[in-house]
Amino acid sequence: MRTAAARRITPFAWVVSAVAVLFTLTLGVSIGAVSLPPLTVWSEISSNLFGTASSSTSSESTIVWQLRLPRVLLAFVVGSMLASAGCAYQGTFRNPLADPYLLGVSAGAGLGATIAIFNGSGTTRFLLPLAAFVGALGAVVLTYSLGRSAIAGRSSTALILAGVAVASLLTAIQTLLQQQNTDKIREIYAWVLGRLSTSGWNDLAIITPYILICIIVLLRYRRVLDVFAVGDEEALTMGLPVARARAAIIVAASLGTAAAVAVTGLIGFVGIIVPHILRLIVGNSYRILLPLSVIYGGVFLVLADILARTILAPQEISIGVVTALLGAPFFLFVLGSSKSGSVT
């Protein structure tokens, strides 16, 4: 008799993923104004972690340990968070276009963070993610209620239209605040475009705990996200407390997004690009999609950051610009293919 097991990631996929992660991390640290051979990179990392002898010069050591590694790891962590948040929003809203940026979550986090920065930046370093979180959660609740009430039919574009409206409104308020505080406008502007450049170990230390917890929570909901696929009514009759589960997932995804936005600014489309490429390869089950989004979201943003650093070297482009350039056409592609009503 033919049998089947519950969906899970195959050992082969794990191996491929491990190789992809190691490869991109090494590449990210190697490439730059001074390119370093992978061996130097690893001997330096190993000397810092385990105290082994290092063959590199002190400037190489600084480049690897103080400049590039924290930046690459930050890109990885933020990419993981944005992709898994996008994936989780897509599952709970049953909407393939959901993404933290397009739902207005990032804009909300941005507004929250801006307000926090204007009210004394030095002391709010650790409060910044919290302020961003309040903004993010407010935005997603607003978007969801607008998207649901505005158009009765559960069209997947209604939610995104609401998200665009909410994002515009919140961004306008943010701009207004900036114009009243012109002394800090440069700082804010660079931040809004998305940046990883000023990052050190400090930024990483601030957001990693938040993001780690959020990702763990989201991963535990991966089976529930599959239940959401049959719609609220049927999920309810199957015993899923729909409202409670959705609230928990939204809170976790928004908190994580807010933490990421608080440090790196607005980086869009990661949450659409990564889960959708994965959908084409591994199918629609969130039991697989969500863990892989965590892995490949990180890989994707490290690669995007390499592009941002190298395309116009020695100048750097904002990473938010790179992801938007890649993501906007991709968004149109997904919009086109989901028009037929195949909401996944």
Add this chain to the structure above:
Amino acid sequence: MTKLTVRGLQVDLASKNIVSNIDLEVSVGQWTCIIGPNGAGKSSLLKALAGIIPSTGEILIDGTNMRDLSQRDRACWIAYVAQEPVMPTGMRVFDYVLLGRTAHLKMLATESPKDLEITHYVISELDLVEFIDRDIATLSGGERQRVAIARALTQASPIILLDEPTTALDVGYQQEVLELIDKLRNEKKIAVISTMHDLTVSGLYPDRLLLLAQGRVVASGSAESVLTPENIAQHYGAKVSVINHASGPVVIPERNN
């Protein structure tokens, strides 16, 4: 013997009364079918029993008030198959049927080997083994309905609600699905409450019919006593003849000229 008892059930949506004063008793092994003209409140009644839409009145199973239970515990008593079950694109038949175990799992838990075993058992019972790896979106109407019923069966609830299980099917699939439901309620000791559109079909398998008009029960009992030309004329506004056949009453609409 598990028994569902409904007393004085009322459904109001947007301050409009949809269904009122419903009394109902169904024991396991029995099949009650709700019929009535469009807009009579058939689907709403079923959804209220399933807990999808709010209602007032008593819903008891063996003395346990369903309103006191969590969504999950309630699902262990009552399963529901929608009129057009959502079949997510790209989901395998096995994964879909496995979702029926949700009621028996803590929210953040994953399925145990026992859950997988129950799922495999139901799939083989319903002759769905050949479809196990198929994408549910590629199934035909009759296959979809069987898969949806399989999902409800893995939920292992003594009461199953079926909203128009055969409306979208041709006569061959219709017969197949109805035979299946009939067999299951007898063998598995399940209480079935369904709605149905086709009056003749509604008289074939169910033990009892409930004729609903404007949200109220206007007739109930055996097919012979409910499916009368008078009842149908009064509540459907249709002129019909009813012929008694060995399988049950046959309702034939008459031409006016």
